[in-house]
Amino acid sequence: MRVRVVVDLDDQSGMAEPFVFSNWPPAIDEEQRNKLTLLATTYALSHGLLYLPPADVPPPAPTSAIHAPLALFPAPFPRKLFENVQRLQHIYNVLYARIALDTAFLDTVMGAEGVAKVDDFTRQLWQSWKRLRDEGTPEPVHLGIFRSDYLLHAPHGSDEPVSLKQVEFNTISSSFGALSERVSGLHNYLLASTNYYGCSRHLTSDNLPPNKTTSTIVEGLATAHRAYGVKGAYILFVCQANERNVFDQRLVEYELLEKHGIHVIRQTFDGLFTSAIVSADRKLTVSSPLHAPPLEIAVIYFRAGYTPVDYPTPAHYAMREALSRSRAVSCPTLALQLAGGKKVQEVLTRPGVLEKFLLPVENKGRFGPEVFSEADVAAIRASWVEMWGLDDHDGVEKARTRSSTLVLKPQREGGGNNVYRSAIPEFLDKLSREERAAWIAMALIEPPESVGGYLVRAGGADTGAKKADVVSELGVFGWALFSGREAGVEERTGGWLVRTKGRESDEGGVAVGFSVLDSVLLVD
Amino acid sequence: MRVRVVVDLDDQSGMAEPFVFSNWPPAIDEEQRNKLTLLATTYALSHGLLYLPPADVPPPAPTSAIHAPLALFPAPFPRKLFENVQRLQHIYNVLYARIALDTAFLDTVMGAEGVAKVDDFTRQLWQSWKRLRDEGTPEPVHLGIFRSDYLLHAPHGSDEPVSLKQVEFNTISSSFGALSERVSGLHNYLLASTNYYGCSRHLTSDNLPPNKTTSTIVEGLATAHRAYGVKGAYILFVCQANERNVFDQRLVEYELLEKHGIHVIRQTFDGLFTSAIVSADRKLTVSSPLHAPPLEIAVIYFRAGYTPVDYPTPAHYAMREALSRSRAVSCPTLALQLAGGKKVQEVLTRPGVLEKFLLPVENKGRFGPEVFSEADVAAIRASWVEMWGLDDHDGVEKARTRSSTLVLKPQREGGGNNVYRSAIPEFLDKLSREERAAWIAMALIEPPESVGGYLVRAGGADTGAKKADVVSELGVFGWALFSGREAGVEERTGGWLVRTKGRESDEGGVAVGFSVLDSVLLVD
Numbered sequence A, B: 001m002r003v004r005v006v007v008d009l010d011d012q013s014g015m016a017e018p019f020v021f022s023n024w025p026p027a028i029d030e031e032q033r034n035k036l037t038l039l040a041t042t043y044a045l046s047h048g049l050l051y052l053p054p055a056d057v058p059p060p061a062p063t064s065a066i067h068a069p070l071a072l073f074p075a076p077f078p079r080k081l082f083e084n085v086q087r088l089q090h091i092y093n094v095l096y097a098r099i100a101l102d103t104a105f106l107d108t109v110m111g112a113e114g115v116a117k118v119d120d121f122t123r124q125l126w127q128s129w130k131r132l133r134d135e136g137t138p139e140p141v142h143l144g145i146f147r148s149d150y151l152l153h154a155p156h157g158s159d160e161p162v163s164l165k166q167v168e169f170n171t172i173s174s175s176f177g178a179l180s181e182r183v184s185g186l187h188n189y190l191l192a193s194t195n196y197y198g199c200s201r202h203l204t205s206d207n208l209p210p211n212k213t214t215s216t217i218v219e220g221l222a223t224a225h226r227a228y229g230v231k232g233a234y235i236l237f238v239c240q241a242n243e244r245n246v247f248d249q250r251l252v253e254y255e256l257l258e259k260h261g262i263h264v265i266r267q268t269f270d271g272l273f274t275s276a277i278v279s280a281d282r283k284l285t286v287s288s289p290l291h292a293p294p295l296e297i298a299v300i301y302f303r304a305g306y307t308p309v310d311y312p313t314p315a316h317y318a319m320r321e322a323l324s325r326s327r328a329v330s331c332p333t334l335a336l337q338l339a340g341g342k343k344v345q346e347v348l349t350r351p352g353v354l355e356k357f358l359l360p361v362e363n364k365g366r367f368g369p370e371v372f373s374e375a376d377v378a379a380i381r382a383s384w385v386e387m388w389g390l391d392d393h394d395g396v397e398k399a400r401t402r403s404s405t406l407v408l409k410p411q412r413e414g415g416g417n418n419v420y421r422s423a424i425p426e427f428l429d430k431l432s433r434e435e436r437a438a439w440i441a442m443a444l445i446e447p448p449e450s451v452g453g454y455l456v457r458a459g460g461a462d463t464g465a466k467k468a469d470v471v472s473e474l475g476v477f478g479w480a481l482f483s484g485r486e487a488g489v490e491e492r493t494g495g496w497l498v499r500t501k502g503r504e505s506d507e508g509g510v511a512v513g514f515s516v517l518d519s520v521l522l523v524d
Helices: A030-046 A079-101 A103-110 A120-135 A177-198 A213-228 A246-260 A269-275 A314-325 A334-339 A342-348 A353-358 A374-382 A395-401 A421-430 A434-438 B030-046 B079-101 B103-110 B120-135 B177-198 B213-228 B246-260 B269-275 B314-325 B334-339 B342-348 B353-358 B374-382 B395-401 B421-430 B434-438
Strands: A064-067 A075-078 A142-153 A163-170 A234-238 A264-267 A276-278 A284-288 A291-302 A329-331 A387-389 A406-410 A439-443 A452-456 A465-482 A489-502 A515-518 A520-523 B064-067 B075-078 B142-153 B163-170 B234-238 B264-267 B276-278 B284-288 B291-302 B329-331 B387-389 B406-410 B439-443 B452-456 B465-482 B489-502 B515-518 B520-523
Touching (some): A030 A064, A030 A177, A030 A452, A030 A465, A030 B064, A030 B246, A064 B030, A075 A465, A079 A103, A079 A163, A079 A334, A079 A353, A079 A374, A079 A465, A079 A489, A079 A520, A103 A120, A103 A334, A103 A342, A120 A334, A142 A213, A142 A329, A142 A334, A177 A489, A177 A515, A213 A246, A213 A291, A213 A465, A213 A489, A234 A246, A234 A284, A246 B177, A264 A269, A264 A284, A264 A291, A269 A276, A269 A284, A269 A314, A276 A314, A342 A353, A342 A439, A353 A374, A387 A395, A395 A421, A395 A439, A406 A421, A434 A439, A452 A489, A452 A515, B030 B064, B030 B177, B030 B465, B075 B079, B079 B142, B079 B163, B079 B334, B079 B353, B079 B374, B079 B489, B079 B520, B103 B120, B103 B334, B103 B342, B120 B314, B120 B334, B142 B213, B142 B329, B142 B334, B177 B213, B177 B246, B177 B489, B213 B246, B213 B329, B213 B465, B213 B489, B234 B246, B234 B284, B246 B264, B264 B284, B269 B284, B276 B314, B342 B353, B342 B387, B342 B439, B353 B374, B387 B395, B395 B421, B395 B439, B406 B421, B434 B439, B452 B489
Parallel strands (some): A075 A520, A234 A264, A234 A291, A291 A329, B075 B520, B234 B264, B291 B329
Antiparallel strands (some): A064 B064, A142 A465, A276 A284, A284 A291, A387 A439, A406 A439, A452 A465, A489 A515, B142 B163, B142 B465, B276 B284, B284 B291, B387 B439, B406 B439, B452 B465, B465 B489, B489 B515
16 A cells, blocks of 8 residues: 655745745646546536537437536636736726717727728627617617636746736626636635645635626626516527537526526527517517517527627628617627727727726716726726737837737637737738728737646546646626616626636647636735 | 417316326427426536446546436325325334344344345345454444335225335435435426426425435434544445446535535445555544545445445455444444345334334333334334235245235345236245245335326437336435434434336336436325
8 A cells, every 4th residue: 555645845934935836736646636637527527517518410408518628726816916806897897888888989999980990790780889879779778797807927037026917808708607616616625625635835725715706697687687677577698509618608597597586598699580579669579489478588698699600691780780779688788899899908008098987087977976096097007918009100010020029919709810929020011001900919918937737628538637837817707787877887796717728838848729717726 | 480378287177176196297298398308408417417428448537427317397296195204204214223223133034044044145244243243343333324215005996095105215325315306406497497388287386395315314424423523534435336326426425525524535345455444443444545644434334235246255245344343333334234124124014013113112111212102103004015924824825816916025135136916926936945034025016007207318318308107206315323222313304316217017008117316296
């Protein structure tokens, strides 16, 4: 029988010393890694931390599930920075509500003379919104379920202290909220059941912050449902066909029903063609052979519609427009979806723009009662990296000069379209003057180097936990419900998501290239 | 668009009329059935109502799971009968504790001159128990986690009111407790989310009784852990290799850890050969490369060891004996496992036997303070069908005469060994006089005819819900902790299980032949 003496591998003398990222994760042996993996995947399977398995033709009712990709250890984030972005989320919730309410601003940035001019997807959404306004459709009730995404920024060879910098602000279809909560449960369970074999003094339950994302999302939806004011009305989940991340959505449905008695009907855009009717008085109903009479819809929760792929025909855009014409609360409205554009993110960084949305001196009470301070503005600004538009007068030139520390991002949604560093000059050579309006340049965020993790792929792929250099992205959830400027914004912050992915290394390291769901370890 | 008017299919004029079993289940159409199946399997997958998939070589950590077999509708049981067997369980908990404490009784029935004489498995267990007593091993602390199984009895063409009759009383490895609780959750969810399309006035939440089996099992184990008295000690789960019903066990582990901070180590008998040590002072420790020093065991929870298949060599019986020598609380002890023998069930029905265990006049306080009444004795008796031993003086003759309404059951565990009705005479011709001691004759329980259900096989087999004639078996859970006669019995009743299986029909009906997990619908 082998016996191992369990020792604390951290430096015992250094309890007060700052956390060293490159020492993460702590060392464990193969036996421990295998045991943690067994406990982790078993827990994941039994707690809804699941995907549907890949299938050419999914069965009419699912018969099996695989565990979602997951990290064995939580990802370290400095406590103060984590707490700070929780606080910032309140400001962000209100800020993006005000952006969505500022028609003139959005028209300028995302409209016919802005991004819509060059980006077809943006143009479609903006035109729908414009038509509804021109028709005289009343200001809708907006629900935003937001996720603000951050990376740790620790510039190499700089004295700058580590910070959290915003990657993007999502105003539509923010996913992995419910699954993220399950990963927190998983890491708490692994800690409680194994103490992680005493491999790190940092792994204590005090350092695993609570994560109540599901109830935050559900609270947002339920509050919107209440605002609509019809007790038995349904919430419509607009979903993609053959969604494999369906449990993330079902867990929200279960809690809506259990805690609020609110029913959900799921439909694809295609399904809505035959089931949805918006009446003359703008009531949205969805019919189903299982329900008579048709169901009145209080809230439309879009878990699809964030990418052009979801609108393969003009009829799909027309359906989105028809839904937006109804008095059901859209989560998000067209305005709120446009507010989440990358170009908006860049314009906000320009001098005076943020101030106009937040400071009472600047906006003269245009945005309701809530008042923010100069310190709030500074805190939001501090969460950003430098950004500019390629349509700035020296935008392209600056991007060329500083390309080695930049990423270029188009408005286009769906990922894989960014242009990094050395690829930038050649890309700029080909970019037409007109297309520049859709692109922003962002200073690259530099996550701490040599941070590792143990990553377990989604079930069914190769098994076991792979050690890899990783980058962990933190998303903070919040919601906002609002309608018109006077009423103010009802909003709440709660829950978070960590996605960790293998770091693609230029220095010959292994490119793991897949991302897993993770949780937060608070470090000092 | 199709529209269906939802109507109550039950007879509206008959609200006060008694429930008619042959009207069950209510009619639903194919669309409704498919939708219920989709909702059911999705819920099952996301709530741990799972099996591991079949695999020749299971992966070291599970990557996927299939939903357990399940019924779409709960199974009807008359409210009064359901409540009655809940009450009876208290008496049963104490009764089986007293049987386990009555060495002379168990020696007579299950010992060298009883079942052990002809049944090898019983002999092995009884001999181990006898050796421990002969060595002077102190009376152990016994933990029983019990499940008393019943069928509805509604004799065809008789005026006898429907009743619940006991099939057997399980004193070891009672499974499906945690999964059963999940099926209750499932049927509550289907009702809340669809109202079962208004197909039956019986389907109301008041008629779905709560089911807290997991916490009952966990409470029993935690109470035994406390009785052992060492705070950090582990509970040992003795499991079968490649157990596919592992989630049923893991859900108990999770609650032990979450609610009581109690840790579990899982081992097979084979694993224990190299990991288990019982010290001179009878302390059981289990070593593991993941733990140093070895873990002290407070409670041994057998989820294996109930069938001879689990003891392929004499060393396996020796391991069971060694574990039983320790002062860890066995769930169950050898005595308690023997008390669950079918022959004990039969002997209890003989005149005066039950009385000796329960009535103070008869047992003169031999069994501690708790006193039962004649009414209690009568209630227990009323839960039994007629039984006798084939070794009774006219046992074989009576079995031959009444074979058409009988089942013969051997002591042998593992199922599939019973002899029914027309097969009985030929079987009796071959049975040796000596072997008779192992067999009991039981009057066949006659469940209501033409009761149906919608059964969904375990995921991965063919999909969809099949309508079938069914028989539903109700199991009631309870636990008892005791040591010696004076101290009395600490016990609790809580939770239940329904297993529903396709009825094999002699009249040419479809033999579905698989069983599913189900829940209770209370009817009047």
